[in-house]
Amino acid sequence: MSTDISAADLWPIVQKLPHDEQIRLAKLALGAASLGGGSDAAAYRAAPPPTEEFLCDDGALAWEGEGWEEFDAKG
Numbered sequence: 769m770s771t772d773i774s775a776a777d778l779w780p781i782v783q784k785l786p787h788d789e790q791i792r793l794a795k796l797a798l799g800a801a802s803l804g805g806g807s808d809a810a811a812y813r814a815a816p817p818p819t820e821e822f823l824c825d826d827g828a829l830a831w832e833g834e835g836w837e838e839f840d841a842k843g
Contacts (some may be wrong), residue, residue: 785789 782793785793
């Protein structure tokens with residue numbers, strides 16, 4: 769007897785939940801999904817970034833620091 773269930777198996781039950789419980793369930797599911805399924809190292813081994821992804825002609829210190837005043841997090 770298989771114990772595997774799918775999202776389609778749960779869908780009729782989820783539809784019966786009140787809206788706030790559906791939201792709570794979604795948050796719990798997303799939290800569980802973000803913790804499971806392997807590590808970052810395993811993900812990078814499976815699909816490493818292309819070599820040009822991190823190439824840059826300028827160093828981080830060359831970035832302009834001016835013009836960001838309107839994006840102040842305090843406001």
